Every structure is written in C-alpha cells, then in structure tokens.
Amino acid sequence: MSASVLAGQGIAKSFGPVQVLFGVDFAVRAGEVHALVGENGAGKSTLMKILGGYQPASAGTILVDGKPVSLRDSEIAERLGIVMIHQEFNLAETMTVAENIFLGREIVRHCFIDREAMRRASVKVLAELECVVDSDARISELSVSEKQMVEIAKAVSRDVRVLIMDEPTAVLTGAETEVLFRLIRRLRSQGVGVVYISHKLNEVKAISDRVTVLRDGRFIATEATAAVTPDDIARLMVGRDMSDMYPLHHLPPDDAPVVLAVDGLTVPGWVERASFELRRGEILGFAGLIGAGRTELMEGVVGLRSRSAGQVTAGNGRSIRSYDDAIAAGVAYLTEDRKKRGLLVDKPLTPNLTLLALGRYGKIFIDLAAERAATAKAIDTYQIKAGDIDMKVSSLSGGNQQKLLLAKTMQVEPKILIVDEPTRGIDVGTKHQIYLFLDEFAQGGGSVIVISSEMPELIGLAHRVVVMREGRVTGTLAGAEIDETNIVRYATGLSGVGADA
C-alpha cells in the first residue's frame, strides 16, 4: 500500500458565518482511483477546490507527500502536480488543441513560439492517451468528450500526480464513458492518483478503488469500493434506507383517454417521423443515448423547435403548432438545462417563478403583491429551501433550483407535464421528492412525459417507456418488459425498428 500523495487533515471551511466543511479527512494515494460521493451541498466540490488550490481552507492541513504545504493558488498546486478538471472546461475555444495543451507555457525558440515543437509534443501526449484528437483542430470543433480528453492531455503534459475530476461523465454517452474509464485506468497504472467526484454510483463502483462519503460537510466513511455495494454507498450518503426511493406504480385505467397524440413528427437534423401517444394519468418515459433526439423531439412537440413534418394534437382535438398553443392546451415543458434555459440565475425567486405565467398576474400591470404571495406559497408547497425570499436563484442549491423550476412550470397549471432530465445533478432527497410529485400529479389526472438518462429512474417511475435511437422511435416497452437490458437493446440498435442485426 503506497503512501498518500495528497491529503487533507481536519479541513474546515466557512463562507462568512456559514460553515460548509467540518474537519474532513481525505487522502489520495499514488496509483489509485478515489471516488468522492455525497449529496448536493455535502461539500465535495468545496473540498476539492481547497485541495486544488482554488480556495483557502478555514482550518486544517494539506499534505503533499506527507509534508504540509500551503496551496495559495491553483498555480502552486499545479506545480506540485495537482490538477483539477472542472465541469465547465477551461479551454480557449478558438485556439487549437496543441495551443491549449501548452497554454501559458508555450515552447519558445528565439523569442518566437515554436509551433512545430508544440505540435510534436501534443501529438505524443495524445498518442500516449490513445486519443484520436487532431492536435491542429480547434477546440470549438470538438465534441464534449474530446474536449475532456484535451483537458486530461493538458494535465498529463504537466506531469500530473493527482488528477481531480468533477463529475466527468455528466455530459458523456455510455461509449464515451468507456473511453474515459480506459484513460483513467491507464493514468492509474502510471501511478497517478485520481479523485473522481460523481453522482453515478454504478460508475463509482466500476472505476474506483476506494470511496469516501461526505454528508452535510462531514466525513462519513472511506471504504474499499470492492467491499461495498452501490446501495451501501447510497445509504451512507443519505443516512437512511433507499428502498422506498420510487413511488408504487399507479397505472392509469385501460380506457384512459389519449391526451396528446404525436404523429410523424420530424425535427430537421434531429428527429425523423416520431409518433407516440400519451394517455391521461400516464407516466411515459423516454429513454435513449445522449444525442438520440429526445430533447429535440419534445421541444418540437411543444413548438420550441421548428418541425418540417408531422402533427401534434392535444386531447381536445386542437393542433399544437407553437409554444403558445402548447401552453394554452395545458402542455408545459421543463427544460433539461435549468441554468441556461430554465431560470434567470441572477434574479430573485419571484420573477423566475412567475415568468412563464406572468399573464396570470395582470394583463398589463403586474400585481406585485400577488406575485410575492405566490412565491411564499411555492416555497412552502415545493419545500424550496431559500434563506431569504429576495435572494438570487444562483445562491440556491441545485436541488432547490430544480424545485423552483418545477414550481415555475406548474404556474401555468398544465394538464401535461413534459420533464426533461428532471433530477440531473440534484441530491437523492430532492430526487425522491420530485418522483413523489410526478406520481401524485399523474394520479390527480395529469399526464407526465419524463426524459431521463438514468435508467433506474425510468424503470422506477414510468408506466411505459419509449426508446429512441438516432432520432427515431425504435420501440415502446410496457410492464415487465421495462428493464435495463431491453432499454439498452433498443437504445443501441440491437432490437427494434432499424435494428442493426
């Protein structure tokens, strides 16, 4: 067992009067993948920012190779071989891969940048990592997973000893995740210590050697991954049993009327002749790989994206052509991208809550008092934890932002709720709350379409599951057919319409 390369002892952190970390111990050894898990707000990112030199600790010691060090900024940390890859990449979009890899430490010969030497060195690093990325390509031309590889190559070219990755697979498809895992294993075999922050416990199980659990800013446990199951980890994270995570299926009656019919919908470049029906009281899941066109299909259904063919008909027989039509027909869409499309993060709760339904607060003049009352009511109904009704949305946790987005969408009192990745990046407790909410909504006569990339979620929640692949609906699963194997077969083209076999 090798010694720790990087360790934090008794790390505490306060932002003003609010303490977010309480004497946490964490250590990563050379040649291990150490997963760090915990609910949102458990303090994972803060801990890693402290160990990566991005934030100072309020108390505690940081040790590199057993010796106390002071990581005043991330540059000092990088010089010691500690590199953090953020969720939002730190790449210059308009520059080439090679230029990015050497950004800030360009190879210079006679006062001029030696492009050729930089290109050779980049090609070498990329080859070592088995990356098929062209070193002359511009970052803006790369896919998300390729960008991530460039980040890793950048780190490796700097003699990385500890690589900290914050939710690296949040934006990757299954196949891309496999490539990343091969890369991580290669780094591990070269003696790099990898810290892996993730919400996906199956991945943690698959890739890590040890796992450390944080809860509410406190250290809970460090375990050998082989000795625990994903359920064990989840229990440590939430401090309670997770067997009641999903509500029981309340299937709609067989004669429940169709409330939304989509026929041959084509969204140019994304969706090809997709058809499906939604019945009253139903929770209809949409599965597929990232890029299968599920989001684009739903945005086409509600009129947020232009379509070139197809019909969308609401239960009353009225056709839906624009988002206004959709809202009028009681169809509301909750976006997967809550920060870019869902909420005005620099604004307080109230204008966010009422933005979609502002017409209900006055035709010309806004009834400010009614708006505030609605916010107070939403905070109560949706259990939004906000320190202050006037605080900015950006200072809410991810889970509370999601609850606010749900409340905003519900302001138009929809009959049909289309939710896109409703639990992305939020903690287990809030997920459970959202599942219960959707179930109650459906039981109360509403209908739900849920797009999710988390299969347990679809299986636990949906009455039927439509699977998409490359813009086409490849199959619909119901009842006992809904399991991971079937979904994967349809999603990857092994079964269903247009199957490869």
Place this chain on the structure above:
Amino acid sequence: MPDTSHAANRASSARRRADFKALGPFIALAALIVLGAVVNPVFLTPGNLINVLTRTAFTGVIAIGGTFIITTGGIDLSVGALAAFVSGVMIIVMNALTPEGLPPLMVVLLGTLTVMVIGALAGLVNGLLITRGRIEPFIVTLGTMGIFRSLVTYLADGGTLSLNSQIRSFYRPVYYSGVLGITYPIIVFALVSVIGAIVLYRTRYGRYVTATGANEEVARYSAIHVDRIKLAAYALQGLCVGLAVFLYVPRLGSASATTGLGWELEAIAAVIIGGTLMKGGSGRIWGTVSGAIILASIDNILNLTGAISVYLNSAIQGCIIIVAVLVQRDAKSRP
C-alpha cells in the same frame, strides 16, 4: 436552526451591498451638487438649475429609451443621427405647410406627428434588422447612424435647414417657457421618466424586457416572444428620439449635419452611469435620470468655475463613466 439565520444574514448583507450600489448614482449626483454649490454659489440659483435641467432633457429623454434597449442586451448608436435627420424632416415639413395657410398650431402638430412617426419607423427598421436580420445591434445601428447622418446632410445640402420665422416664434415657447417657472422640456423629461419607470418596473412588458436581457434563451423557454419585445424596445427608442426632437427644434429653429452630434454617446453614458448593466438584464430608470443630470452638471460647473478648461469637459465625463463602472462592478467578477 442557526444555519438558516446565518444564510438570511448573509443574504441581507448582500442586499445591503446591492442597495448601496443602486444608490451610487444618486450619491454621486448629491456630491456633485454640493461641489457645484461650493465652487460657485450661482450653481444653486433656480435660474441656473432650470437651465441645466432643460439642457438635460433631450439626451435624458433619449436615455430613457436607451435604458430599455440596453436592458434587452442591445445598443442603439443611431439616436444622435436620427435626431438630426428627423429635425431636418420636421423643419422641411413645417416650412412646406406654412404657405398653405394653415394656422401655426396645426403646422406644429403636423410636424410633431411626422417626427414621432418617422422616429418610431426608424426604430422599427433598426429592430427588424436586428431581430429578423439576425445582425448585431452594434453593427445595425452603426450602419443606420451613418445613413441618418448622411441623409440630414443631404437634406440640408451640406448647410443648415432653418425654420420659417413665423412658425418659429409660435413654436419657441415649447423650449423656453413652462409652468411655474419649470420649462416644458423638464416637465416632459419628468413625465417620460415616470412612465419609463412604471413600464419597466410594473408592467409585463418591462419584466419581459429585463428577462430577455438577462437570458434570452430562458425568456424564449418561458413563452416570451423575444423578437417582439426587442422590436418594441427599438420602436420606443425611436419615439423617444422623436419626442426629444420636438423639444429641441424650437431651441435653435435649425438643423444641420452637426445637430445631435454625440447624443448617442451621452445617452449611453447616462444609462451606464445610472447603473444599468451593459450586458443587459438589469435596468435602472432613475439611475439613468441622475446619470443624465450628472453629465449636464459637470459641463455647467466647469463653465461656472473657470479653474479647469471647458475643453476638458469630455475628459472629465469620460473619467466619471469609467469610475461609475468600476464602482458598480460586481465584487465576484474581479480576478
């Protein structure tokens, strides 16, 4: 639970900081008034104050429209040139109507109507190019700025267009007189400001303007017709220019290639000094009002002291704009 109260404390102290920032332009204006009074007692005489405020009115009215544009995340560089162009058109129209034997009131009303319609149409053109044409507002209005400026030069044939003296003497009081000593331009500026504040802060349209500038995608996903909101903002800006011209033409009774030169920069400066965010999403009408008054006061105070050359007026205004942005910059965005 101690945590909640801490969070509340933190939030309320953040709000206090924000409040202080919002007060910045008003504090600066108060300081400037004190400075002016110390430097020369004439500054605080009613006659001088009325004079300063009357001169503020043109760019002030334009800046109220500019506050809406900038709050949507756009910009309109064409307002100064548009003011010159519609001034020219107004004079030509009124001069042409005079020999027809219409009463002067009718002539001025028709002239004003022309100005408002052309102003709004010009704004609509800007707005259409920006929304339908998908061109950056900076580029569109840079282009129309050149076009309007060139058109007024063409209409004046490189010289000056002068208003018929009979109409002029009838029209003069619009600039020079008022009610209870307060000139009409000041009254109009005050009315436009009040209406602007009500529209921006209390109406759905104002909320949509703010949402569009804060995050256009979020606005679109909230069923807001972003293009219509922007289009209306540019049309409103055109109307404001028309109104400013209505107040301005009786002052000199003429229009030339140099009419309204630099008004666009003064209006934008007033908006920015007032605390409206350049990137959009947060507009402050009363900030803009004090920004406009600050700019006019500096000019006036320099004239009254003689200690600093009047030629340095623009340099001082430039410093104030930069300081205003430095002060208002979010602590977070500092590197």
